[in-house]
Amino acid sequence: MSNHFEADDIPQISATFRLQWEEAQDCHVLLYPEGMVKLNPAAGEILKRCDGINSVGLIVKDLQSAFPDADLASDVYQFLDTAYDNQWIQHKSA
């Protein structure tokens, strides 16, 4: 389902990025040296759960209960791959 993550893996925001809610942008953003990525609502919801504590399985479960109308597991895995390839997230360091 994912190139980089299994259900037991624990993702976290990479050290070179900072995730925060920006009122002026009305969205979550990823900040990095002299730059910013604006996130769409779904990306924001996923990344704010990548806290280095919850496993991907738990993140999917949590999102599923927050958004019961959507079948979102495959979307989440797909986005995590994109985020990983962009170096926004990494595996929790052991």
Add this chain to the structure above:
Amino acid sequence: MTTNGSNTSLPKPLWLLAELTYKCPLQCPYCSNPMDIARYKDELSTEEWIRVFKEARALGAVQLGFSGGEALVRKDLEILIAEANKLGFYTNLLTSGVGMDEQRIKAFKEAGLDHIQVSFQASSEELNNYIAGNNSFEHKLEMARLVKKYDYPMVLCFVLHRHNEDQVEQILKMSHALDADYVELATTQYYGWALHNRAQLIPSQAQVEAAEAVAHRYQEKYKGKMRIFYVVPDYHETRPKACMNGWGAVFLTIAPDGTALPCHAASELPGLTFPNVRDHSIDWIWTDSEDFNKFRGYGWMKEPCRDCSEKEKDFGGCRCQAYLLTGDAANADPVCSKSPHHEQMVKLVNQANSDANSNTAPLVFRNMRNSKRLTEHKWPVFSKS
């Protein structure tokens, strides 16, 4: 002049560049600070800077750069970082590393600093120290290592010009050995001191092409490990860059004395009044001041920009470059081959091509003595505050 009551379409100042001081222990002749740096004695106080940060943050600014001169000269830098961090800014310290030590790097971390960008003048000690005008190379290496040790993203910046353009390969190898996350191969921008030294700094076309090839090769080689930013220097291009992403669109620079500018070189433009944060709120300066609206949007444009299909891509390029090379800031940036003044750029590069091995005029180093000597006669009799 400005809005019709609704601010919804007005861009927000995402980037606040705080030029804390024009004092600097280095003397780089490619500095884009204005040449009259010796005139800026009345620096904003700690409290005034904090007010600026609060007001800019309320308008939506999120990236804050501490710059100069050398920001480390300010003894209150730790306090300013802590305040900015509390406000939710992503804080960037753009520094030469001179004036920093392990204790300060640690204190900055505790204050919440997000990123330190250390600039080098070259990859060899001899050239670095010659350009910087001091023996800083070894210290910079040590600072770069400490940046890593204290878990900051490591960004190294090299400003390229004729004297170091051929070192790009060594620069990238050195950066990789230091374990840098990002390397910025910046291009000299010909404003201020750099403009004064332009004939001695502008690289030849062959140098630029060789540097670009090396940069691209290493972008592939270090993919996933180290990001390399390389941009072709303006003078060697045929289309202008979207300077500052448009006038009054994203960037807000505050000079050491509180002068607010849409970009750090704009103080060279004539006919602007330069609002000061001591007299006005950031909101007024950004939204209502005449200066920040002067080249906002597209209404000010002349031909060939006005009817150009690319105007929304590059906003007509750089206003300062247009003024400095054509005498009119509302002209198209002469980098553009559609500009009737483009020939001038071509001439400058041709000159550099034939000059490359025979630059005889000495570089004028950026320091307070040279600033006074070269600009004092032009200073206003009554300084503003």
